[in-house]
Amino acid sequence: MINYIIRRLLYAIPILIGVNLLTFLLFFVVNTPDDMARLHLGMKRVTPEAIEKWKADHGYDKPIAFNPAAGGMKTLTETVFYEKSLRLFLFDFGRADDGRNIGADIRQRMGPSLAIAIPGLIVGLLVNITVAMLIAFFRASYIDTWGVIVAVAMMSISSLFYIIGGQFIFSKTLRLVPISGYDTGLDAVKFLILPVIVGLVSGVGSGTRWYRTIFLEEIGKDYVRTARAKGLSELSVLFSHVLRNALVPILTGVVVVLPLLFMGSLITESFFSIPGLGSYTIDAINSQDFGIVRAMVFLGSVLYIIGLILTDISYTWVDPRVRL
Amino acid sequence: MFFSFKAVILWTDSLIYLLLAALIFFAFYVIRREHLRAPWRQIRRRPLAMSALVVLCFYGVIGLSDSVHFRKALPATEGDQVVQYSPEVLSLLDVLLDSLRSHTERTYSEPLATHAFTKEMIEGDDGRQQRAFPRLRYGGAHLDSPETEKTADLLSSLIRGALNGLLLAALLCGLFLVFISRFHRKSFATTMRAVLQGEAETAWRAVFLTIGFFMILGGIATSLSGDYHLFGTDKVGQDVLYLSLKGIRTGLVIGTLTTLVMLPFAVFLGIAAGYFRGWVDDLIQYLYTTLSSVPGVLLIASAVLILQVYMDKNAEDFSSITERADTRLLFLCIILGMTGWIGLCRLLRGETFKIREMEYVQAARALGVSPMKIIFRHILPNVMHIVLIAVVLDFSGLVLAEAVLSYVGVGVDPAMISWGNMINSARLELAREPVVWWSLVSAFIFMFGLVLSANVFSDGVRDAFDPRLR
Numbered sequence: 001m002i003n004y005i006i007r008r009l010l011y012a013i014p015i016l017i018g019v020n021l022l023t024f025l026l027f028f029v030v031n032t033p034d035d036m037a038r039l040h041l042g043m044k045r046v047t048p049e050a051i052e053k054w055k056a057d058h059g060y061d062k063p064i065a066f067n068p069a070a071g072g073m074k075t076l077t078e079t080v081f082y083e084k085s086l087r088l089f090l091f092d093f094g095r096a097d098d099g100r101n102i103g104a105d106i107r108q109r110m111g112p113s114l115a116i117a118i119p120g121l122i123v124g125l126l127v128n129i130t131v132a133m134l135i136a137f138f139r140a141s142y143i144d145t146w147g148v149i150v151a152v153a154m155m156s157i158s159s160l161f162y163i164i165g166g167q168f169i170f171s172k173t174l175r176l177v178p179i180s181g182y183d184t185g186l187d188a189v190k191f192l193i194l195p196v197i198v199g200l201v202s203g204v205g206s207g208t209r210w211y212r213t214i215f216l217e218e219i220g221k222d223y224v225r226t227a228r229a230k231g232l233s234e235l236s237v238l239f240s241h242v243l244r245n246a247l248v249p250i251l252t253g254v255v256v257v258l259p260l261l262f263m264g265s266l267i268t269e270s271f272f273s274i275p276g277l278g279s280y281t282i283d284a285i286n287s288q289d290f291g292i293v294r295a296m297v298f299l300g301s302v303l304y305i306i307g308l309i310l311t312d313i314s315y316t317w318v319d320p321r322v323r324l
Numbered sequence: 325m326f327f328s329f330k331a332v333i334l335w336t337d338s339l340i341y342l343l344l345a346a347l348i349f350f351a352f353y354v355i356r357r358e359h360l361r362a363p364w365r366q367i368r369r370r371p372l373a374m375s376a377l378v379v380l381c382f383y384g385v386i387g388l389s390d391s392v393h394f395r396k397a398l399p400a401t402e403g404d405q406v407v408q409y410s411p412e413v414l415s416l417l418d419v420l421l422d423s424l425r426s427h428t429e430r431t432y433s434e435p436l437a438t439h440a441f442t443k444e445m446i447e448g449d450d451g452r453q454q455r456a457f458p459r460l461r462y463g464g465a466h467l468d469s470p471e472t473e474k475t476a477d478l479l480s481s482l483i484r485g486a487l488n489g490l491l492l493a494a495l496l497c498g499l500f501l502v503f504i505s506r507f508h509r510k511s512f513a514t515t516m517r518a519v520l521q522g523e524a525e526t527a528w529r530a531v532f533l534t535i536g537f538f539m540i541l542g543g544i545a546t547s548l549s550g551d552y553h554l555f556g557t558d559k560v561g562q563d564v565l566y567l568s569l570k571g572i573r574t575g576l577v578i579g580t581l582t583t584l585v586m587l588p589f590a591v592f593l594g595i596a597a598g599y600f601r602g603w604v605d606d607l608i609q610y611l612y613t614t615l616s617s618v619p620g621v622l623l624i625a626s627a628v629l630i631l632q633v634y635m636d637k638n639a640e641d642f643s644s645i646t647e648r649a650d651t652r653l654l655f656l657c658i659i660l661g662m663t664g665w666i667g668l669c670r671l672l673r674g675e676t677f678k679i680r681e682m683e684y685v686q687a688a689r690a691l692g693v694s695p696m697k698i699i700f701r702h703i704l705p706n707v708m709h710i711v712l713i714a715v716v717l718d719f720s721g722l723v724l725a726e727a728v729l730s731y732v733g734v735g736v737d738p739a740m741i742s743w744g745n746m747i748n749s750a751r752l753e754l755a756r757e758p759v760v761w762w763s764l765v766s767a768f769i770f771m772f773g774l775v776l777s778a779n780v781f782s783d784g785v786r787d788a789f790d791p792r793l794r
Contacts, residue, residue, distance in 0.1 A: 018614035026626050035633045152783070156720065156776035158727045160747050161768055168754055266621055266732060285625045286733050293626055300619035308613075 001316070008312065012305045016089070019301040023294050024085045033060035033080065036290060040097070058097065058291075059083060084294070093295035097287070102295050106277060112182055113264030113276030116192055120199040121261065124207065125254065127200055129243075132211035137238060139216060148212070154205030162202040163271045170194055180273040195272045199265070214249055218242045248318050255314045259303035263296070328397040330409045334650040336577050336657075340391045343584055363709075363788040371522075371530030373784025378534040379777035383572055390417035390573040393646075413646040417573075421566055424549060427462040429561035432753075435762050436552045438464030438474060463553045481547045489543020493536040504528065556762040559749070564763050567741050568770045574742035575774055577653060578660070578726045579719040586661035590668040591711060595699055597669070598676025605673070616666045621732065627659040628652075628734040649737035656729070656736060660722065668714045675707050709789040716782040720775045727771065743767045 037054040038046055055061040062080050063069075084094065093102035135147040171179040177194045218224065219242055227237045264278030273279070277296070284292035354360045367373050395409040418425055432441040439457035446458050459465070467473045504524075505515035519528040545565070548554050555564035597608040615623075631652065635642065642648040679685060680703070688698050729735035730744025731751075738745060746767040753760035 014610065015614050015617055018610065019618055022614065022618065023626070026630055035637060039633050039636065152779050153776060156772055156779050157768075158724050158747070158771060158775075160727055160731060160751075161764075164747075164751060164754065164764065168759075172754070260619070263619065267728060281622065281625075282732055285629065288629055288632075290626075290629070293622065293629070297618055297622045297626065300622055301617035304617040304619070308617075 005309070005313070008309045012309070015305060016298075016301065019298065020085050020088060023297050024081060027290055027294055028080055028084070036060070039288060059094070084291075088295065088298045093298075094291055096284075096291050097289045102292055105280065105292075106295070106299065109264075109275055109277050109280050110262055111276075112188075112274050113269065113278060114261060115188060116195050116199075116268065116272075116274055116276065117261040117264060119192065120196045121254070121257075123196060124200050124203050125250075128204060128207035128211055129250070131204065131208045132215055133238065133243065135208065135212050136215035136219065136242075137234070139219070148209060151205045151209040151212075154201075155209065156205075157202075159202040159267060162198050163268065166194055166198040166201070167271070170197075180271065182272075182274045191272070191274070195268050195274070199268060211246070211250060214246045215242060218246045221245075251318060252311050252314055256307040256311045258310065259307045260300070262303060263300055328407060329394040330397070332393040332395055332413050332646075334393055334413075334647065335654045336581060336650055337391045337393060339581050339584060339654070340388070340577065343580055344388070346584075365525075366788040367784045368526040370784050370787075371527040373781055374527040375530045375534040376777040376780035376784070378531055379538070379773060380781060382538055383576065383774050383777075386417065386569060387573045387576040389420065390415045390570065392416040411644055413644060415573075417569065421569065424563045424566040424569075427553075427563060429460050429463065429553070429557045431557070431559060431561050432760055433460055433463055433553060433557045433561075435554060435556040435564075436463070436478065436548070437556065438467065438470035438552075441760070460553075462551075463557075464551060466551055477551075478548070481551065482544055485544035485547025486540050487543070488547065489540035490536070492543065493532075493539035496535060496539070497532045500528070500532070555766040558746075558763050559753075564746075564766045567746055567763070568743070568766045570741040571743040571746060571767065571770060572774070574653065574736055574740060574744075575723045575726060575771070578657060578736075579722045579778070581654070581657040582660045582664060582722050583715045583718055584661075585658050586665035586668070587711070587715070589661070590665035590714075591672060591704070591707075593665075594669040594672025595676050595703055595707070598673040599680055599695065599699060599703065608669070608673075612666045612669055615663065618663075620663045621729070621734075623663055624656075624659050624729060625732065625734040627662075628656065631655050645739050649740040652737045653740065660725065664718065664722075668711065671710055671714065672707055675710055676703055679703050679706055709791075713782075713786050713789055716778075716785045720778040720782065723771065723775050723778070743771045 033055050034051055037051040037060070041050055041054060052061065060080055062083065087094065091103065093106065096102050096105070131147075135144055138144050138147075167179050170176050171194065177190055180191070182188060182191050215238075219238075223245075224237060224241060227241050228234075232241075262277065263281075264274075264276040266278045266282050268274070269276045269278035270282045280292065281296050283289075284296070354364065393413050393415050395411070395413055398408045398410050430440065433439075434441055437460060439459055442457075443455045444458050445453055446456055447453060459470075464470050464474060464477075467477060501512065501516055501519065504519070505512045508515065515524075518524045519532070522529045545554055549563070549565055553563050553565070555568065558564055558567065593608050593611075597605040635648065635651070642651065685698060685702050688702055693701075726735055726742060727744035727747055730742060731748050735744050736742045746763050750760070750763040750767065753763065
C-alpha cells in the first residue's frame with residue numbers, strides 16, 4: 001500500500017513538469033513578455049522604455065530560458081523560466097500585477113470557497129441519492145418515466161439561468177436572502193443559503209439521472225434476486241443491499257472532485273460576489289493578470305492529481321476485492 | 325441578376341460544409357449496410373427521439389442558412405467601373421430576416437409593444453413639451469390608435485399566422501405521406517391510417533405532430549414579427565428574436581465543430597494506445613493525464629487570453645469584424661476540442677484493449693495482416709458506436725459551455741451574436757426597475773429547445789447503440 005502510494009506520487013512528478021512546461025509555453029513563448037506589457041499599457045504608442053519599465057517592475061526583464069550573460073549556475077537561474085515557472089513547484093506563486101502576494105491571497109480566499117463548496121457537495125449528494133432512490137423504487141412506472149423526463153429537462157437548462165432566476169425570485173422579488181456578498185463567521189450563513197440551493201437545483205437533474213442508472217444496474221444483479229428470494233422487503237433490499245453497493249461508484253466519483261473543491265466555482269462565486277478562489281480566478285482572467293492564472297492552473301493540476309491518487313486509494317478501501 | 329454579390333467563405337463555414345458532406349456520406353454508408361441500419365431502425369421507432377430529431381433539423385436548417393455568407397455589391401457610382409462590395413458580411417438568414425434586422429428601435433421595448441419602454445420628452449399635438457412614452461418606429465407603426473386597435477390586430481394576426489402555419493404543415497406532411505406510401509407501395513389511405521394510429525414502422529405520427537407544432541409557432545412568429553417586435557428589442561434597439569435566431573449558428577458551430585476537431589485525436593490516439601500498448605500507450609496516457617489535469621476552464625481561459633494578445637498584435641490580418649469573430653470562434657472550438665478529446669480517448673483505449681484480444685483480430689495478426697489494416701478493418705468499425713454516442717452526448721454540454729465561457733469572458737467574440745453574450749448582457753437588465761426580462765427569456769427558450777432536443781435524441785442514440793443496455 002505504502003509502496004503503491006509512493007509510486008503514484010512519483011508518477012505525479014512528470015505530469016506536473018508537463019503542466020509546468022505547457023503553461024510556460026502558453027504564457028512566455030507564444031506571447032513574449034513584451035506582448036504582455038503592451039497589452040497592459042495599451043496597444044498604441046507605447047515607448048520601448050515604458051515596456052522595459054513594466055517588465056522590470058513585474059520581474060519579466062530577464063531572458064526567457066537561458067541567460068548566458070550571468071555565468072555559472074546563474075545561466076539557468078537568472079531567467080523568467082526559473083523565476084516564474086519552476087518556483088511554482090515550491091508553491092511560491094510570486095506577485096500579482098497589482099503587487100499583492102498571490103500565495104497569501106490564495107490562502108485567504110480558500111475559506112469562503114470551501115464554505116460554499118462543502119455544504120453544496122453534501123446537500124447535493126444527499127438529495128440526489130434520495131431522489132434517485134425514490135425513482136429506482138418506483139422503477140418502470142409513471143413516476144420513473146416522468147422523473148427521468150424532468151431530470152433531462154432540468155439538465156438542459158444552463159446553470160446561468162438557475163443562478164439568475166434564483167437571485168431574481170428569492171432575493172429581488174421575495175427578499176428572503178441578500179442578492180450577493182459575504183461576511184465572516186456565522187453571519188456568512190445568510191449569504192450562503194441561496195448559492196447552495198441554486199447549486200443543488202442546477203445539479204439535481206444530471207445527478208439524479210446518473211445515480212438512477214447506477215441503482216438500476218445494481219438492482220439487476222444476482223445478489224438482489226437472492227435477497228428478494230430470502231423474503232426481504234423491497235425497502236430493505238434497496239437500502240441495505242443496493243445502496244451500499246451503489247455507493248462504491250458514487251463515492252469514488254466524489255473523491256476525485258474533493259480536492260478541487262478548494263478551487264471554488266467560477267460562476268457561482270462571481271455571481272454571488274463571494275471572495276473565494278473562483279471569483280479570484282475570474283477577476284484575474286478579466287483583468288488579464290497572467291501571474292494569477294498561471295498559479296491557479298498549477299494549483300488546479302496539483303489538486304486534480306491528488307484527487308486521482310485518492311480515488312485509487314478509496315477503491316481499495318470501499319471494495320476489498322481490489323488489492324494493490 | 326437580381327443583385328450582385330461576392331461569396332465570402334469563413335473558416336467555420338467551410339468546416340460546416342465539410343461536416344455536412346461527412347454526414348451525407350455517413351448516411352449513405354449506413355443505408356447500404358444492414359447491420360448498421362438495425363440500431364437506427366430502433367431509433368426510428370421511438371416517438372420522443374424522432375420529435376427531438378425534427379427539432380434538431382429545424383435548428384440545423386436555420387444554422388445552415390446562416391452559414392452562407394456574402395457581401396452585397398454597393399450601388400454603382402457614375403464612372404466607377406469596378407464594382408465595390410459592402411464591407412458588411414451578410415448571410416442568407418440575414419436576407420431572409422431583412423425586416424427584422426433593419427427594424428431597429430432606439431432602445432429597449434417590450435415584446436409586442438407599440439410604445440417605447442422609457443419616457444422621453446416629446447412634442448405633443450398642441451406643440452407643448454411633455455414626458456411620455458413615444459411611439460416605436462416599427463413596432464405596431466401601422467396602427468392609428470394602438471390603445472383600441474392593438475388587441476384585435478394582435479388576435480387577427482395570430483390567427484392568420486397559425487392558419488398559415490397549419491396549412492404549410494399540412495402540405496408538408498401530405499407530401500411526406502405521398503412519398504411514404506409510394507416507397508412502401510401501399511395506397512395513400514392505408515399509409516395514412518397506419519401513421520395516424522401510430523402503427524407505422526417509423527414514428528411518423530410524432531414527426532408530423534412536431535412539424536405541425538413548430539410550423540404553427542413559426543407561422544405565428546412570422547405574422548406577428550412583421551408588424552411588431554415579438555420578443556421586444558434590446559438596449560441598442562435590435563430585435564431580440566433576430567438575435568436569438570442568429571445565436572443558433574454559434575451554438576451549433578460550437579457543438580459540432582468541436583467534436584469534428586477532436587475526433588481524429590481521440591480516435592487515433594485512443595486506438596493506437598490500446599493496440600500497440602508498451603511505450604506508445606505510456607506516452608499517450610502521459611499526454612492525456614497532463615492535459616486533463618489542467619482545469620478545463622483555466623486552460624481555455626489562458627488559451628483565449630493568448631489568442632487575444634496575438635490578435636491585437638496582428639490586427640491587420642483580419643479584414644473585418646466578422647472574420648475576426650470567426651477566427652476566435654474557430655479557435656474556441658479547437659481549444660474546447662483539445663480539452664474534450666480525453667474522455668473519448670480513454671474509452672477507446674479500453675475498448676481496443678478488449679478487441680485486440682478477440683479471436684478474429686488474433687487470426688488476422690497470425691495471417692500477417694499489417695497493424696494499420698487491422699486497425700482500420702477490424703478495430704475501427706467495432707468502436708464506431710462508442711464514437712457516435714460520445715459525439716451526440718457531448719453536443720448539448722458544449723452548447724451549454726458556450727454560455728458559461730462567454731460569461732467568464734473567454735467565450736466567443738463580444739461582437740458575435742450568441743446566446744451566451746445575450747445572457748451576459750441581459751444579466752444586468754434584471755436589476756433595472758421595471759425589469760427588462762425579454763432578452764433573457766428569449767435566449768432561454770431557444771437554448772432550452774436546442775439542448776433539450778439534443779439530450780432527448782442522444783438518449784435515444786445511446787439506448788440503441790450501447791450493447792450493455794440491450
